[in-house]
Amino acid sequence: MPIIENSAVVLTLWATIGYLLGSIPFGMVVASMMNLGNLRDIGSGNIGATNVLRTGNKKAAALTLIFDAAKGAVALLLARNFAGEDAAQLAAVMAMLGHCFPIWLKFNGGKGVATFLGIMLAYSFPVGAACCAAWLIGAFLWRLSSMGALVSAATSTFLLVGMGEGTALFMGIFLTLMVFFRHRENIKRIRAGTEPKIGAK
Numbered sequence: 001m002p003i004i005e006n007s008a009v010v011l012t013l014w015a016t017i018g019y020l021l022g023s024i025p026f027g028m029v030v031a032s033m034m035n036l037g038n039l040r041d042i043g044s045g046n047i048g049a050t051n052v053l054r055t056g057n058k059k060a061a062a063l064t065l066i067f068d069a070a071k072g073a074v075a076l077l078l079a080r081n082f083a084g085e086d087a088a089q090l091a092a093v094m095a096m097l098g099h100c101f102p103i104w105l106k107f108n109g110g111k112g113v114a115t116f117l118g119i120m121l122a123y124s125f126p127v128g129a130a131c132c133a134a135w136l137i138g139a140f141l142w143r144l145s146s147m148g149a150l151v152s153a154a155t156s157t158f159l160l161v162g163m164g165e166g167t168a169l170f171m172g173i174f175l176t177l178m179v180f181f182r183h184r185e186n187i188k189r190i191r192a193g194t195e196p197k198i199g200a201k
Contacts, residue, residue: 010083010087011083011086011087011090014078014079014082014083014087014088014090014091014094015090015091015094016094017075017078017079017091018075018076018079018090018091018092018093018094018095018098019094019095019097019098020098021071021072021074021075021091021095021098022071022072022075022094022095022096022097022098022099022100022102022115023098023099023102023103023104023109024067024071024098024102024104025047025102025104025105025109025110026063026064026067026068026071027039027046027047027048027049027051027052027064027068027110028047028105030052030060030063030064030067031052031055031060034057034059034060036052036055036057036060037055039051039052039055042054042055043196044196046110046111047105047109047110048064048068048110048111048113048114049061049062049064049065049068049114050113050145050198052064064114065114068099068110068114068115068118069114069115069117069118069121070118071095071099071115071118072092072095072096072099072114072115072116072117072118072119072122073118073119073121073122074122075091075092075094075095075119076088076089076091076092076095076119076122076123077122078091079091079092085167088123089123089168089170089171092119092122092123092171092175093171093174093175095115095119096112096115096116096119096174096175096178097178099112099115100112100178100182110182111149111179111182111183111186112175112178112179112182113135113145113148113149113152113153113179116131116149116152116153116156116175116178116179117131117132117135117152119171119175120156120175123165123168123171124160124163124165124168126163127156127159127160127163127165130155130159130163131152131155131156131159132152134148134151134152134155134156134159135148135149135151135152136148137151138150138151138152139198143197143198144190144195144196144197144198145198146183146186146187146189146190146195147190147195149179149183150179150180150183150186150187152179153175153176153179153180154176154180156172156175156176157169157172157173157176160172
């Protein structure tokens with residue numbers, strides 16, 4: 001039960017908290033702490049776990065994945081606990097925006113897949129688990145991380161509705177569109193057959 005009434009001020013507060021949490025560039029932090037170099041000069045130049053994996057350090061990639069997922073989950077769960085469901089979904093949306101467009105990196109961030117999955121797991125564990133399964137299926141069939149992300153995002157809204165979580169429809173649609181928007185260059189490469197396979201540097 002929310003302990004603070006949902007007012008415009010409260011929603012603005014949680015939107016800000018969500019954005020700032022999402023803006024933390026854990027890939028850059030982990031790479032720096034482990035002396036892996038500047039992620040902008042490696043692989044795709046992205047700050048997410050897939051590109052961290054291209055450094056050859058699986059531990060760093062795993063930590064990036066966990067932290068990027070956690071920041072979306074934490075934003076949603078904190079807002080849900082203190083201000084209710086509307087604030088929770090708003091904080092989640094803003095965490096996704098923060099990851100993709102972080103103020104600390106001149107609004108040039110990651111592609112949001114881990115953060116998207118963290119949000120889904122926190123919002124509804126069964127839906128989140130199904131989204132993770134969809135990612136694994138897509139990535140396994142095509143051996144492309146980006147295809148896993150696109151399959152997962154594309155099915156997420158249907159999973160929300162099908163599992164009785166239709167009140168999160170706007171959040172689901174927004175997150176899906178963000179994943180597709182951030183993967184627009186990947187989609188071009190998939191069509192051209194030049195998208196790097198999983199494990200390629």
